[in-house]
Amino acid sequence: xxxxxxxxxxxxxxxxxxxxxxxxxxxxxxxxxxxxxxxxxxxxxxxxxxxxxxxxxxxxxxxxxxxxxxxxxxxxxxxxxxxxxxxxxxxxxxxxxxxxxxxxxxxxxxxxxxxxxxxx
Amino acid sequence: xxxxxxxxxxxxxxxxxxxxxxxxxxxxxxxxxxxxxxxxxxxxxxxxxxxxxxxxxxxxxxxxxxxxxxxxxxxxxxxxxxxxxxxxxxxxxxxxxxxxxxxxxxxxxxxxxxxxxxxxxxxxxxxxxxxxxxxxxxxxxxxxxxxxxxxxxxxxxxxxxxxxxxxxxxxxxxxxxxxxxxxxxxxxxxxxxxxxxxxxxxxxxxxxxxxxxxxxxxxxxxxxxxxxxxxxxxxxxxxxxxxxxxxxxxxxxxxxxxxxxxxxxxxxxxxxxxxxxxxxxxxxxxxxxxxxxxxxxxxxxxxxxxxxxxxxxxxxxxxxxxxxxxxxxxxxxxxxxxxxxxxxxxxxxxxxxxxxxxxxxxxxxxxxxxxxxxxxxxxxxxxxxxxxxxxxxxxxxxxxxxxxxxxxxxxxxxxxxxxxxxxxxxxxxxxxxxxxxxxxxxxxxxxxxxxxxxxxxxxxxxxxxxxxxxxxxxxxxxxxxxxxxxxxxx
Numbered sequence: 001x002x003x004x005x006x007x008x009x010x011x012x013x014x015x016x017x018x019x020x021x022x023x024x025x026x027x028x029x030x031x032x033x034x035x036x037x038x039x040x041x042x043x044x045x046x047x048x049x050x051x052x053x054x055x056x057x058x059x060x061x062x063x064x065x066x067x068x069x070x071x072x073x074x075x076x077x078x079x080x081x082x083x084x085x086x087x088x089x090x091x092x093x094x095x096x097x098x099x100x101x102x103x104x105x106x107x108x109x110x111x112x113x114x115x116x117x118x119x120x
Numbered sequence: 121x122x123x124x125x126x127x128x129x130x131x132x133x134x135x136x137x138x139x140x141x142x143x144x145x146x147x148x149x150x151x152x153x154x155x156x157x158x159x160x161x162x163x164x165x166x167x168x169x170x171x172x173x174x175x176x177x178x179x180x181x182x183x184x185x186x187x188x189x190x191x192x193x194x195x196x197x198x199x200x201x202x203x204x205x206x207x208x209x210x211x212x213x214x215x216x217x218x219x220x221x222x223x224x225x226x227x228x229x230x231x232x233x234x235x236x237x238x239x240x241x242x243x244x245x246x247x248x249x250x251x252x253x254x255x256x257x258x259x260x261x262x263x264x265x266x267x268x269x270x271x272x273x274x275x276x277x278x279x280x281x282x283x284x285x286x287x288x289x290x291x292x293x294x295x296x297x298x299x300x301x302x303x304x305x306x307x308x309x310x311x312x313x314x315x316x317x318x319x320x321x322x323x324x325x326x327x328x329x330x331x332x333x334x335x336x337x338x339x340x341x342x343x344x345x346x347x348x349x350x351x352x353x354x355x356x357x358x359x360x361x362x363x364x365x366x367x368x369x370x371x372x373x374x375x376x377x378x379x380x381x382x383x384x385x386x387x388x389x390x391x392x393x394x395x396x397x398x399x400x401x402x403x404x405x406x407x408x409x410x411x412x413x414x415x416x417x418x419x420x421x422x423x424x425x426x427x428x429x430x431x432x433x434x435x436x437x438x439x440x441x442x443x444x445x446x447x448x449x450x451x452x453x454x455x456x457x458x459x460x461x462x463x464x465x466x467x468x469x470x471x472x473x474x475x476x477x478x479x480x481x482x483x484x485x486x487x488x489x490x491x492x493x494x495x496x497x498x499x500x501x502x503x504x505x506x507x508x509x510x511x512x513x514x515x516x517x518x519x520x521x522x523x524x525x526x527x528x529x530x531x532x533x534x535x536x537x538x539x540x541x542x543x544x545x546x547x548x549x550x551x552x553x554x555x556x557x558x559x560x561x562x563x564x565x566x567x568x569x570x571x572x573x574x575x576x577x578x579x580x581x582x583x584x585x586x587x588x589x590x591x592x593x594x595x596x597x598x599x600x601x602x603x604x605x606x607x608x609x610x
Contacts, residue, residue: 076506078505081329102447114446114447115457
């Protein structure tokens with residue numbers, strides 16, 4: 001596994017001996033692809049999960065690729081199933097949720113601010 | 121009066137006329153939950169204020185202030201719908217400590233009609249599953265046979281109604297999540313047309329497919345609950361401005377003048393013999409009720425599962441990006457935030473908070489939406505989606521309602537398909553196309569397998585033509601004559 005991928009703390013990858021190392025599906029979801037998607041998805045994935053996902057997703061996607069046989073030239077993609085009805089409402093001020101309501105579920109807070117790691 | 125044999129209207133009327141109290145109704149169902157739900161595990165949490173809320177309604181009735189089509193009636197809510205002050209978990213660790221500061225529109229509307237939230241019901245994590253096995257709060261069991269799944273994702277909502285732990289419940293349906301568990305548990309499950317019911321305050325899975333609906337003991341109850349929760353909502357721009365019809369009062373089981381289309385594609389290799397037999401008996405019943413039977417074809421339904429999973433996973437990967445451990449929900453433990461890399465913060469939090477099925481779908485969706493694959497998977501799936509909708513439009517030019525199976529098989533055993541996601545996904549063959557085309561769909565209990573597991577018949581309607589659909593459902597209900605056939609001693 002690449003070293004830059006965040007690891008699930010519950011999974012100790014050092015326990016995986018060389019011979020038992022996951023054999024990732026080489027065609028669709030190789031190690032590089034799984035690493036890339038996990039990173040894009042902001043998901044820590046254990047070695048064990050990576051192996052299982054690689055096989056399961058490859059199998060599913062192989063099946064899903066059946067749709068490539070459907071002729072779709074010039075067809076407008078359907079994004080939402082019913083016709084969008086455009087309607088407006090009066091632009092009036094309404095009472096929203098209080099700051100305390102909005103902050104009540106915060107995992108960590110400092111006053112009325114959400115506490116996060118440094119972002120700049 | 122036995123609350124297990126009363127319709128929702130009868131209960132509300134009973135409370136209004138002080139023939140029974142809302143408090144007694146709540147206590148009755150809480151008593152049954154206490155007695156039976158240890159084994160079934162349909163509820164994730166109970167509303168501890170339900171009794172007090174019921175008493176307030178009873179007091180209001182005594183002082184002459186009593187309105188509401190659901191006056192004093194306890195209703196179970198799938199734990200995907202936000203309830204003010206009541207934990208809403210979506211069946212996930214990542215939301216296990218989340219207490220919404222507001223009600224979703226569906227729950228607000230139920231409360232406006234006098235309903236009482238009885239508790240929050242088990243589901244597959246983020247509604248991603250067909251068996252209720254992906255819930256962080258443990259599997260829910262099928263009341264008809266506890267070795268079997270109740271279906272999913274609204275497994276708890278179906279099982280609770282089947283077991284008589286709630287008079288009715290609300291579920292949500294993204295690819296069959298109301299209709300499939302309704303079929304597996306022998307209850308009525310109705311998904312109205314996309315746009316009928318507001319999605320505001322419902323934890324989003326795939327926004328262009330999600331729709332809430334009732335799970336009930338009867339078609340009339342489903343019609344009433346749908347009337348209550350439907351209608352335009354300024355908080356959800358996809359809701360329709362169309363007036364909500366009075367479905368319940370217009371219900372009739374006489375189908376003269378209606379054309380019912382039999383889906384040519386319904387007989388597949390994977391179709392279980394008992395399901396086939398039940399659907400054929402259903403078609404006969406619709407015919408006897410006066411409907412004209414015609415054959416219709418929607419050939420692209422064979423691609424519905426791939427199209428559904430590609431689109432749903434793509435939308436999910438975007439919708440679930442909000443769970444970042446900042447504003448609410450689970451956050452991984454870090455000794456110090458200073459100097460911590462933001463990506464590690466997100467990845468560890470999300471890696472701990474989401475279960476495997478949710479991770480699989482987020483990753484599938486991320487892959488489909490990623491540069492280089494977008495057109496091949498997402499755009500292509502959306503194009504086939506339009507073709508499926510076009511085929512349905514042609515089919516509904518020939519008929520009013522389409523009849524088909526709900527699933528290929530009756531309920532399966534717990535654990536049987538859990539390690540094979542593709543096999544689990546294929547179970548959704550007959551339900552997903554309804555969501556892709558935004559159509560209303562209903563599952564009506566119609567028979568049993570040789571193993572004594574319920575089997576439903578699915579009806580699909582044209583957009584916003586719910587009345588014809590409900591009337592056909594009513595005819596099936598009359599013909600099935602299953603009232604009083606329950607998985608517990610009555």
